[in-house]
Amino acid sequence: MNEEKNSNDFEKKHTNLGKKISLSIIAILIVLGIFIFILGHQYVKESLKPLNPKDKELIQVQIPMGASDKKIGSILQESKIVKSGLVFDYFVNSHNYSGLKAGYYELSPSMSLQKIADKLKKGGTAQPLQGKYGRLLVREGDNIDEIAQSVEQSSEYSSADFKKLMKDTDFLNQLKKKYPKLLGSAFKAKNRKYVLEGYLYPATYNSQKNVTLKQIVNQMVAKTNYEFSPYFKEIKKQNLTVDEAITLASFIEHNHVDKKDQEKIAGILYNRLNSNLPLEVQSSIRYANGKVSGQKLSKKDYDADTPYNLYKNTGFPPSAINNPTVKSLDSILNPKDMTTFYLAYSVNMNDKKVKYYNSDKDVDDLIGNDSVMR
Structure with a gap:
């Protein structure tokens, strides 16, 4: 009897020890799983951001014919355009980007995954974009x-x-x-x-x-x-010269925002022109002074005596400040929200979100701020 009792006690202790070990292992696996999930989530979150927002160097990338989304992601990672090719593959599939095209592209580490995917969907060139004689x-x-x-x-x-x-x-x-x-x-x-x-x-x-x-x-x-x-007749109909229309379109082009915001910004430009107010386009001052987009303007820049200073001068500058696309020209000819009478706007350089204001006073505190454009 004693031997049988001792045997049962041993089995119980052995069973309890086994349960404790099993529970401990399960607990460790759960903790480890949570830890891996958090790390993975953080990695994906970081990989969805531009690899290096400050690095605007354009790198030539060739996407071969028939490359899968996974292969394209791998090429972008190897070219140091994105942090993770796998995350890029996940992004394009989760956002329904289908039919990414082959060709040569110029991409930079500062581009968002969305901008890269948009370019790949639009298509590249059959010939290299960089290098002599091409x-x-x-x-x-x-x-x-x-x-x-x-x-x-x-x-x-x-x-x-x-x-x-x-x-x-x-x-x-x-x-x-x-x-x-x-x-x-x-x-x-x-x-x-x-x-x-x-x-x-x-x-x-x-x-x-x-x-x-x-x-x-x-x-x-x-x-x-x-x-x-094809737009010449409409330009004339709106009492603009071709040069004036292209100049306004160049202001729109500079902001690199979507079509809806382009048309609303066009409405603001017309509201200011019709009210005989200076257009107050920062990019025109930068153009006159040879400063790049986003480069901070000084008080001296705003006071500069140049016909491109649209803070001091009303009406049009002597010329466009860049070479715009037909999309921007179309926005100038189809302005929106003029009846709302917005008179000012600001564009966040990081996410390209646009804010609209009914007076200059609402936006004056943003003047010179590196994070916004006008």
Whole structure:
């Protein structure tokens, strides 16, 4: 009996010990699982952000034909465009991005996953975008000084060669004669930094070794004429010159916001013009002073005596401040919310969210703030 009792006690103790060990293991696994989940969630959260918001260097990336979303994510990670290729794959699938296209792209670590996915959905170029004697890319919102840098990178011509051509009176007059409806009003404006600012359409152009610099510029102006000429009648109907419409469109282009906000900002520009108020576009001052987007403006900049200072001068500046797309021009011709009578706006540079105001006083405290644009 005693032996049987001892045997039962031993079995109970053994069973209890086994249960304790099992529970301990389960508890450890649960804690470990929670820890892994938190780390994983944090990793995904961080990977959904731009890899490096301050690094705006454009890196050429080639996406091959037939590449899966997973493969594309891997290429982007290896190219140091995104933090995690797997998270990029998760993002495009969870946001229903289908049909990402092959081609050459210029992407930067500062781009959001959404912006990268949008570009990949739109499609790349069949030829490389970087390197000598190939394809020259004019980006949306580039001005002539920025295009000059692209010319030097992607052709046999220097930045100085390009800027010299932009001042070549004989060449400019040839273009005016070829495209009188497009360029006529631009030649009437005084104190322009460049006559062709606003008329070099954002696109990819042939810059191979056998193509002259004049031919490259001709391609750009011809593309502008092709894209903008369907709007000439509507521009005239709205009592604008082609140059005035393109100038307003360049302000819209600078902000890089969606179509809905573009049209509302257009409404604000018209409200200010109709009220004889200065347009107060910061980007125009930056253009005059050669400062890049987001670069802080000083009191000296705001007080500068230049026709591009739209805080001191009413009406239009001498020219556009960049080369806009047809999307921005269409927004200028279809403004929204003018009856609400917004007079000011601010654009957050980080998330591109736009705020609207009924008076300048509501936005004056944002002047000079690096996180907003106007």
